[in-house]
Amino acid sequence: MIRHAHEDAELLALARRYVMPERRYLKLGGNVLGMQSPEYDRFVRALGEDSRLITPHEIATLLEGGWRERRTAAWLIAVSRRTEFREQLGELLQASEVCCVGLAYCVALAGFGTPRDAELLAAYLDRYLRRPDLGYDQDVVMSALMLVDLNLGGDVASRFLGPSGLWHQYLNDAPHKRGAVDPAAHLSLIRRLCAFAEECAESR
Template sequence: MEIFLGGNCKNVDTFVESTKLALEKLTDRDFIQMYSSGNWRELITVSWLCGIRGIRDYINLIEKSLIPSRTCYSGQFHCFALARIGNAKSVRILRSYLDLYLPVGNNFYDQLWAIGALQWLDTKHGTDHSKTYLENSALWKGNYRGSKEVTLLNPDLGIIHFKKVIKFVDFYFPDYANNYRSIL
């Protein structure tokens, strides 16, 4: 199976087994400590685990970590966790993030992950929250590092990539596949 990070990964079995072990062993206290650390590696890990399990208990901590977008890469996994939690609050948080960081301007953060997560939730629940962001291409224009050149992010690529992540999780973590089937 193609790994969502690109290409085939030789260590995917080790990664999956390590993730499963963490899902079994980590406690609520561990999760809270990881969210409170502010360390991007711990934030990635804890949101990855919350997303796989669809744990709703930490949605406020996810929001607190996502919206200010202070740490690199962790926003991607916060968006993943919100999609897997899949409730109305998840949608509100993803929309708040997109409202804050679109148009892109100089802020190339996790907009593609947020739109991927929001559109995935729309597909899952028959809603159209992502439509507003997808219909206006001007929202996706940016100036990387203040350059005068305009760069256009492609939200369709974010949506495609996000579906790969979900496919990966559903394939390798089938015991948790039904955790995100909540109703908005």
């Protein structure tokens, strides 16, 4: 069950502390890459500091909230590299209960970058590439898996990208797709966001 900040005093307090200041939750949607100094530098330092200060219980509470809270929590996990949340992020990605969060989950998992993270990303693709009627996070998850493969020297993504793979079947059947989509299109975005998370971590 999703907790709602306007009905939950604990969650509301955490949202006011970590999510809402300077509309952080919106900037963490990818807009951060377009920020300029000194705003960018201030944002990096604040996110890095909060990733150090927030407790595991507070992160777990934010992950029970709506998309704003979950997006922010996933980023705080990515910056602090709290791999103990790996399985929960994988579960939340699979569940796809709320919108606007998949990219944050992908940044965290791609940043962890282990074979287990590749498995979690692949599990999502095994499920949702078979659902061309759902325009969820298939593109960014594929790109995140490709990045993990590149960093590990793995080939997990190849079974999806082959001529008879689920990726091409998904593109052919998805009504919201128009023509071929190169999954590498999002690869640069995922890589840049992972680098941003590392920059925030180094500022702590």
